[in-house]
Structures are given as C-alpha cells and as structure tokens.
C-alpha cells in the first residue's frame with residue numbers, strides 16, 4: 001500500500017541518516033583522538049609526575065661548586081609537589097641511599113673523591129651530574145665503569161635537566177613586546193677566550209654595529225639585580241655559548257635574553273636544536289648568515305621595523321618559559337624520572353659518552 005511504502009521509505013531514510021550520523025560521529029571521535037594524541041605541541045606540557053611506589057632517598061655527595069642549599073623538612077614536596085622523595089647531604093646515610101649523586105666539578109681530583117672504599121649496596125644507583133659542556137669536564141677516563149646513570153642538559157642523558165624549557169600557555173597580557181630600546185645589542189661575558197668561536201664572531205660583528213659589553217672581562221660586572229634591566233635596554237642580546245656542544249643551551253638564552261624580554265642572537269648547537277627547545281620564532285641564529293656583515297645589517301633592519309621586531313615576541317601568546325636554577329629542583333627531578341629509568345646500567349666509557 002502506498003501509505004505503507006511511504007512509511008517504509010521514511011523509516012529507511014531515518015535509518016540511513018542515523019547510520020550516516022553514527023559514521024560521522026565516530027569519524028569525528030577518531031579525529032578528536034588523533035588531534036589529541038598527535039598534537040605536536042603536546043609534548044611541551046609538563047608530564048604528570050609518576051608517584052614513586054616507595055620512599056626514595058637521594059644522597060648528594062658534595063654540593064656543586066661548594067654552595068649548599070637547605071634540605072631540612074620535605075623539600076621536594078614543599079617546593080615542587082613531588083612526593084616520597086627525600087634529599088640529603090649527610091654522607092653517613094650512604095648505606096641506605098637509593099641514589100647517590102656526584103657532581104663532576106667535585107670529582108676533578110679523581111677517584112679519591114668517590115666513596116669507593118665503602119660497601120656499595122647492589123640496588124644503589126650512582127649518578128654522574130654535570131651541566132657543563134664537554135670542554136669543562138676534564139679527567140673522565142678514570143670514571144669509567146662507575147656510574148649507572150647520567151644527569152645533564154643533554155636530551156639523551158638518563159635524566160634530562162635543561163637550564164630552561166618552553167611550556168604551553170601564553171602570558172602575553174603581562175608582556176610589552178617592544179618598549180623603547182636605547183641601544184642595539186648587548187653582551188655579558190665573564191670568561192673571554194680569544195680562541196673561542198664566540199670571540200671571533202664578536203670581534204667581527206663589532207666592526208659593523210656597536211655592542212655594549214658587560215661582565216668581568218670588560219671590568220663592567222653586573223649585579224644579579226642589575227643584570228636583566230641592563231640587558232633589557234638593548235633590542236638584542238648575544239646568547240653566545242662558550243662552546244658549541246650538542247644540546248648545550250645555557251642560561252645565556254633562557255635568563256639573559258628571553259627572561260629579560262630581548263631577542264637572542266644565538267651561537268651554540270644547531271638551529272634544529274634551538275627550534276626543538278626555544279619558543280617558536282624567538283631567536284636569530286648566527287649560522288643563518290653568510291657573514292657578520294649580513295647579520296649586522298639584519299639586526300639594524302629588524303630594530304628599525306617595529307612590526308618585524310614584535311614578530312619575535314609572538315610566542316608569548318601561546319608559550320611560556322620556565323628556568324631551572326635551584327639544585328634542589330634538579331635533584332627532586334630524579335624521583336620523577338626514577339620509575340622510567342633502566343634498572344641495571346653501567347657507563348663503561350663515560351668519556352666517550354660525554355664526547356658523543
């Protein structure tokens with residue numbers, strides 16, 4: 001009957017629409033999942049710290065560069081919300097420590113700086129810690145076959161502890177991109193070595209543009225309080241690392257330039273490394289220029305073009321930076337990494353790892 005036919009058609013159409021909707025919605029659900037899991041910027045977010053299964057005791061054998069911090073109370077919990085992670089510098093607790101950390105600077109006298117005479121518990125892990133580039137890490141050969149884990153600014157270390165990092169979430173409201181700058185470029189340098197790559201670039205660059213130089217080398221040291229405001233007077237800062245080493249990006253980028261609100265001109269690892277670590281579009285890489293005359297011309301051109309200059313600050317709308325300066329924060333990070341680390345591992349040849 002016609003009526004029934006119409007009804008049946010209607011029902012069939014409804015079923016068809018329903019199915020189409022179902023297919024569409026599962027497709028969008030799938031897209032959603034892809035969107036969430038394949039979002040390339042997602043890795044920039046802070047990983048949720050895994051809660052360790054048990055209390056961990058981290059013994060710092062000697063304070064880096066002899067400067068100690070207070071460790072009383074539960075510092076990892078109080079300061080960084082990291083649970084069950086206890087820091088100590090009491091070497092008498094050696095036999096019960098889960099992890100013992102050795103900072104390289106304090107090992108320079110050699111094996112005698114290590115507690116090799118003590119009974120080392122089988123499950124205890126020794127960590128080799130250094131935030132310095134290879135040129136500053138001498139005497140590594142005797143340290144072979146001693147350490148279980150490495151901790152450094154290198155991304156392939158067991159524990160990666162950068163000087164700073166880029167995280168998602170803008171702070172543009174509180175940021176004024178281009179206040180008036182009274183000078184073009186500044187540089188703070190304490191240990192100038194004529195043979196360093198950065199020294200050659202500086203000497204050549206200053207033939208074309210004026211560079212305000214501060215620091216011990218120039219007899220114009222800046223106090224901690226004056227450092228960032230002084231740098232902020234210029235449009236650019238020379239974030240020149242003292243050596244060009246894999247992944248080595250120090251506070252010269254994070255604090256001196258980015259925290260000061262100045263565009264960094266970088267010399268260090270490759271552009272690709274800076275792209276992976278620094279905020280997007282935030283820096284000028286020396287290696288992108290044929291010579292220092294071109295670099296100087298580019299800096300002058302950008303400084304004179306407010307819009308071009310402000311482009312370097314666009315990242316403030318989408319990203320923030322976080323710097324790490326407190327050794328306790330770095331040490332507490334061991335507990336965050338701990339559950340994911342290789343249980344049994346030995347650095348048989350630390351020297352070649354450092355230079356790899």
Ligand SMILES: *[C@@H]1O[C@H](CO)[C@@H](O)[C@H](O)[C@H]1NC(C)=O
Nearest residue numbers: 053054055056074084085086
């Ligand atoms: C872990 O540490 C907390 C705080 O010191 C303590 O109360 C608790 O008993 C410890 N747990 C174990 C299993 O040792």
Ligand SMILES: *[C@@H]1O[C@H](CO)[C@@H](O)[C@H](O)[C@H]1NC(C)=O
Nearest residue numbers: 176177178179180181182306
């Ligand atoms: C920059 O300086 C000029 C001249 O001193 C002034 O007129 C202008 O308002 C200043 N701009 C900003 C953003 O401070």
Ligand SMILES: *[C@@H]1O[C@H](CO)[C@@H](O)[C@H](O)[C@H]1NC(C)=O
Nearest residue numbers: 123145146148343344345346
């Ligand atoms: C740590 O390294 C030492 C020294 O090589 C080694 O004897 C020990 O088995 C290692 N420990 C673990 C848990 O891998």
